Amino acid sequence: MRLVIARCTVDYVGRLTAHLPSALRLILVKADGSVSVHADDRAYKPLNWMSPPCTVREGTGEDAGTWTVLNKAGERLVITLEETLHDSSHELGVDPGLVKDGVEAHLQALLADQIETLGPGWRLVRREYPTAIGPVDILCRDAAGATVAVEIKRRGEIDGVEQLTRYLELLNRDPRLAPVRGLFAAQEIKPQARVLAIDRGIDCVTLDYESLRGFDDVDARLF
Amino acid sequence: MRLVIARCTVDYVGRLTAHLPSALRLILVKADGSVSVHADDRAYKPLNWMSPPCTVREGTGEDAGTWTVLNKAGERLVITLEETLHDSSHELGVDPGLVKDGVEAHLQALLADQIETLGPGWRLVRREYPTAIGPVDILCRDAAGATVAVEIKRRGEIDGVEQLTRYLELLNRDPRLAPVRGLFAAQEIKPQARVLAIDRGIDCVTLDYESLRGFDDVDARLF
DNA sequence: CCGTAAATGTCGTCG
DNA sequence: CGACGACGTTTACGG
Structure with a gap:
């Protein structure tokens, strides 16, 4: 350098x-x-x-x-x-690199492991459910067996709602899944994003990272 | 520093x-x-x-x-x-700052000044046409008097098409303007964005920055 | 290599 | 100060 x-x-x-x-x-x-x-x-x-x-x-x-x-x-x-x-x-050499925690991938893993956080009786279908235009963060079924596509963000903004909308449009063409509801899950949801989501019939939920991680630790100790 | x-x-x-x-x-x-x-x-x-x-x-x-x-x-x-x-x-002092050229704002100004680039007989209504969800880059009318909303990007990608779609949805609720067509204008349009735009009935046009600037210089000399 | 989505995005602008 | 969109976004990840 x-x-x-x-x-x-x-x-x-x-x-x-x-x-x-x-x-x-x-x-x-x-x-x-x-x-x-x-x-x-x-x-x-x-x-x-x-x-x-x-x-x-x-x-x-x-x-x-x-x-x-x-x-x-x-x-x-x-x-x-x-x-x-x-x-x-100055010769610095190769850097061992950064260890991160708390980003979207981690939120997704925690939520997938505790899918009943979203409601009692909910079941995970799979994480990163593949579609022609990209993977849906989480696909699951609610207590009544209806399909729900979940888009996870650290901060929920309009582009996240648009992304989920595109996935829903595609998923609802699949008769084995349809009708598919959308769920927008984030640590924080911006007002404009919430308005847009609700206008499109997409439910919103805010995630508590600390509590998700806390329960995860408890589970890790129990099993 | x-x-x-x-x-x-x-x-x-x-x-x-x-x-x-x-x-x-x-x-x-x-x-x-x-x-x-x-x-x-x-x-x-x-x-x-x-x-x-x-x-x-x-x-x-x-x-x-x-x-x-x-x-x-x-x-x-x-x-x-x-x-x-x-x-x-090291004491560096205050920096005089950067002079930029060629960004979206400049493209917008050039295109607004030369709206007939989009077609003979086209007329500018206004730049930054205000709506409840933000300003439309350019609102104009074609030779037949039909309203056209133009979204300008340097690189045209999917989110730009989504943005224009939202504007069109809103503008088409205004009976003084409707029906409003969409035009997606960029120096470069990504294939996926073009597909989505066309699927939604939005026209696409690629802008040549050099030529827009060239004509502008000519105009500047003529008037 | 292209395309998409995430980012401790950062940065300006405007209300 | 918050919300929103642009950015020479950059960066990581998949196909």
């Missing part, structure tokens, strides 16, 4: 055209070949960047101080260095 | 729970208060981060080498430094 602090201008031509006037910035070159240009704000997002795979050509002689970064798609990032205040390189 | 290269472990507890085992990484502290932990890959995205506004407390004495980053929402990022290989700070 190479860290350069320099006064520079930057021009990007690719999916859009962008220009950065001269200013002091951090230029970060990673071992994967990516280059990013950071100001002292904007959280972690750079002002400009080039994602790998790409190649950096550092100018020599005539165009010394000019870095040209190119990728396969023909996108181009040109950095012109005017004054370099710092330049250091 | 502070740059630290160190062997460290990181724990994040907030919207999810995440842990990073010990490894050499870059820790970037920006003037806006944000903290990010980078490996030597993954383009510009950090392994862990905390967005501003947040506060960093650097441990002293007993918990020296432990940084605790907190935000208002109670999210917590704890970085434990085991070995510091580099530590430098």
Whole structure:
């Protein structure tokens, strides 16, 4: 990883055209070949960047101080260095990577294991039930045996309702399943998403991750 | 901006729970208060981060080498430094910022100014036509006087078709406008999006940004 | 390699 | 401050 602090201008031509006037910035070159240009704000997002795979050509002689970064798609990032205040390189090695907990996949697993959270007598048909346009998070049957398609989100927004609507349209063409009801399950459901869901006859339920995990721990100890 | 290269472990507890085992990484502290932990890959995205506004407390004495980053929402990022290989700070000042060109807003302006690109005799009603669920990019009338709602995207995908579908549903309830046709306009339309659009009776058109901009320049010179 | 869905998305804008 | 949509979204996962 190479860290350069320099006064520079930057021009990007690719999916859009962008220009950065001269200013002091951090230029970060990673071992994967990516280059990013950071100001002292904007959280972690750079002002400009080039994602790998790409190649950096550092100018020599005539165009010394000019870095040209190119990728396969023909996108181009040109950095012109005017004054370099710092330049250091560091070998970091391969990172062991991140361990995550609490994302949608985990919610889905917990809910599938405790499907009766949705109602007494409910039974799981399967997780990731395949359809022509993608897998439905959970397919199950309620106490009366009616099919229910469940879409799970951490945060329930309109696009999640649209997604479930597409699945329902498809599932309801299958006579072995129809009629299929929809259930929109999320830790938090945005008001507009709830309105849209209800308007389409889709039920909504908010999930309590901590409580799902808690019961799961209890089950794990009992069996 | 502070740059630290160190062997460290990181724990994040907030919207999810995440842990990073010990490894050499870059820790970037920006003037806006944000903290990010980078490996030597993954383009510009950090392994862990905390967005501003947040506060960093650097441990002293007993918990020296432990940084605790907190935000208002109670999210917590704890970085434990085991070995510091580099530590430098740099005053960058305020960045003059980025000049962009070629995004959706610009496409919309160009197309609105040259609405006859869509067909001879077409007339603009207005850009950003307001509805209860948000503004329609362009509302216009074709040569026959029929209303057309245009949704503009740089890349046309399924969610854009869904968005236009919702607008059309609403607009068609207005007797002064109905019947309203839909037109999905993008620089590039994905096959699946095109299939869905056509299935719903929505026309598709691909926009040539260069040519729109070219004609615009000509117009600018003529008038 | 393409296509879809998730993301601690982030970021701007507008109410 | 919340809601909403764009983003050079990026990234992971399947076919």
